[in-house]
Amino acid sequence: MRDGGPNSRAQLGDQVDLSRSKLAVEVDRLLETELVVADGLAASRGGRRSHNIRLNPHLRFLGVDIGATSVDVAVTNAELEILGHINQPMDVREGPVAVFEQVLSMAAKLKASGLAEGFDGAGIGVPGPVRFPEGVPVAPPIMPGWDGFPVREALSQELGCPVMVDNDVNLMAMGEQHAGVARTVADFLCVKIGTGIGCGIVVGGEVYRGTTGSAGDIGHIQAVPDGHPCACGNRGCLEAHFSGAALARDALEAAQQNRSPELAARLENNGTLTAVDVAAAAAAGDATSLDLIREGGNRTGQVIAGLVSFFNPGLVVIGGGVTGLGHTLLAAIRTQVYRQSLPLATGNLPIVLGELGPTAGVIGAARLISDHLFSPA
Numbered sequence: 001m002r003d004g005g006p007n008s009r010a011q012l013g014d015q016v017d018l019s020r021s022k023l024a025v026e027v028d029r030l031l032e033t034e035l036v037v038a039d040g041l042a043a044s045r046g047g048r049r050s051h052n053i054r055l056n057p058h059l060r061f062l063g064v065d066i067g068a069t070s071v072d073v074a075v076t077n078a079e080l081e082i083l084g085h086i087n088q089p090m091d092v093r094e095g096p097v098a099v100f101e102q103v104l105s106m107a108a109k110l111k112a113s114g115l116a117e118g119f120d121g122a123g124i125g126v127p128g129p130v131r132f133p134e135g136v137p138v139a140p141p142i143m144p145g146w147d148g149f150p151v152r153e154a155l156s157q158e159l160g161c162p163v164m165v166d167n168d169v170n171l172m173a174m175g176e177q178h179a180g181v182a183r184t185v186a187d188f189l190c191v192k193i194g195t196g197i198g199c200g201i202v203v204g205g206e207v208y209r210g211t212t213g214s215a216g217d218i219g220h221i222q223a224v225p226d227g228h229p230c231a232c233g234n235r236g237c238l239e240a241h242f243s244g245a246a247l248a249r250d251a252l253e254a255a256q257q258n259r260s261p262e263l264a265a266r267l268e269n270n271g272t273l274t275a276v277d278v279a280a281a282a283a284a285g286d287a288t289s290l291d292l293i294r295e296g297g298n299r300t301g302q303v304i305a306g307l308v309s310f311f312n313p314g315l316v317v318i319g320g321g322v323t324g325l326g327h328t329l330l331a332a333i334r335t336q337v338y339r340q341s342l343p344l345a346t347g348n349l350p351i352v353l354g355e356l357g358p359t360a361g362v363i364g365a366a367r368l369i370s371d372h373l374f375s376p377a
Contacts, residue, residue: 002079002370003178006039006054018376026376027053035059035078035120035373055079060116061369062159064103065125065168065361067321068092068142068195068244071099073106074362075115080178080370082359084115092127095145096154104158119161121373123365124151125168127196129214135165138213141220141231142196164368168192169216170207171364172354173200176317178367180355185315189307190354191218192320193300193329195244199307218307219243223299238303242296244275244322250292251278260288279324293325297332304333304351305340312345319354326353 001007007015013023030036031053039054055078063082065072069092074085086106092099110116128140135152137143156163173190176182182190182202190200197219201208209215219239220232227236228246240246251273255263262281267273281289304316316337318330334351341349354360 001036001053001055002374006052008052012053022376030374059120060118061366062107062110062116062119062122062161063362063365064107064122065171065358065365066090066092066099066103066127067168067361068127071103071106072358072362073103073110074359074366075110075119076363076366078370080363080366082363084110084113085359085362086110087358092143093145096149096151100155100158103155107159119159121162121164121369122155122159123171123368123370124155124163124165125171125361125365126151126165127168127194127198129212129217130165130167132166132209132213135163137165162369162373164372166207166365166368167198167200167209167213167216168361169198169200170209171200171362171368172319172360173202173207173317174364174367175356175360175362176319176354176364177202177205179363180360181317181352182315187311188313188315188317189304189311190317190319191300191304193243193318193322194320197239197243197300197320201311218303221303221306223303238299242299247275247278247292247296247322248273251275251281251289254288254292260286262286263289275322276324279326282325282328290328293328294332297325297329298336300329301333301336302340305337308337308341308345308349313349316349316351317354318351319357319360323353 016023034056036053037056039052059078061076063074070087071090072087075083090102126137128143129138131138136148136150137146139147151165152163169192172192176190182188186205188202192198199216199218201216220237222236223238223241224236228240229235230237230240251263254260255267262284266277278289278292282293338346
């Protein structure tokens, strides 16, 4: 009903792998909880006509995508269409109390605008490993103060509704699967390159989280032996050599060493450099910035090539803040994957940028809580 619109009980029976008696119990449960409502008479299939059933049009879900340096909050309807969306800068290192004060303030603004009287459920994404059954972050390298914080319990009390919590990259994958470039693919990888690097793994249409919730933490695969120190305590991790923070570090070094007049000028004007500056300099033809992007894309592509050989996905989606680097980055990643993985794995493998940008995470968060609420009791 969420993805295909109203259905009769008979039509649902054709689509859902439940016995007729179990389906009747589940539909009655959903009607009693007002998650679904009757919606006119269904087309006749012989005998007495039944009512169509649709998702309650008054349902409102809150999707929250917490990144390392910003947070997105959105309200959706039951079909996961975004009704309102706010993005604000934020530093996840300020800790969960400060971050959730900001999240709740943003949610209150969306409610005050008339989009929702309250929320029927909320999905939350955080940029680190999550013990999924409990909704608790576990030793997240870039999130000091978050280890073991009861995110699901705390926000459920504040919002007065059920809450589900997951890693932000898993939610990006779910968003692209629901409304983006991965709509028709059952097995794919979704790589997020931002302040850190992670990978959402979708197998048979379902997110694979691993035994303890850390599946897809590819940013801490070694890319350079004895390379730069990483926030996780190791050296040479992919994330330490190509992420938003690593790119800003390398751009600063290039500017200070006079290897890039374009970056030096931006440093003088702004007092700092970010991945956005590198993208802009590359777009202006700056050779050093283009080299930084290609080098990072090559290293990322080498790691993804190993994943492709191991997993044999039907699609690789590249998303996150650093995708502002565009097709120079994508070309470098593709080159490495197609060169290093076997032709059987890459012969029909699209490697593409995500379609949804910053809304992928909030749509995925809304889908997470939607899946939970509508799953059989």
